[in-house]
Amino acid sequence: SSLQAAVSDFAFYPPAFSCYLEVTMQLLYTLLKEVEECESRVKILEVLNAIIDGCGKDILQFVDPLILWLPTLWELASEHVMLQTQLLYTAKKLTKCLGAQSTKLYPFTDPVLRFAITQDPEL
Numbered sequence: 001s002s003l004q005a006a007v008s009d010f011a012f013y014p015p016a017f018s019c020y021l022e023v024t025m026q027l028l029y030t031l032l033k034e035v036e037e038c039e040s041r042v043k044i045l046e047v048l049n050a051i052i053d054g055c056g057k058d059i060l061q062f063v064d065p066l067i068l069w070l071p072t073l074w075e076l077a078s079e080h081v082m083l084q085t086q087l088l089y090t091a092k093k094l095t096k097c098l099g100a101q102s103t104k105l106y107p108f109t110d111p112v113l114r115f116a117i118t119q120d121p122e123l
Helices: 002-008 014-034 038-062 064-076 081-118
Strands: none
Touching: 002 038, 014 038, 014 064, 038 064, 038 081, 064 081
16 A cells, blocks of 8 residues: 555656666566455555556566466456456556557457457346
8 A cells, every 4th residue: 555655646756766666566466476365466456557657658668477467367357346347457557558569468358358248238
């Protein structure tokens, strides 16, 4: 919560945080892989999203591990709507940040689109 609040603060200055960005992202990815509770994963993704918002394109060199992990997270989220929603929100932020490089997200978007088109429209 403290990290999320710091990077979400109006006075956040990304260059001052840049020396901590790589290790912060690595630790959050590790934590995201190790936790088993859906709520914990949602909270970690919220922090990652705040960092993406706060740091913008400065995070580009550190997002590949997250992008690789997204399809697995999507599979794990099959029963958890909150986690699915947070994953979609993260993908949206990454797409915006990556710009033309957003094709890196195709391994994630493919199963998401398949899920979306195979759902019962009455739900």
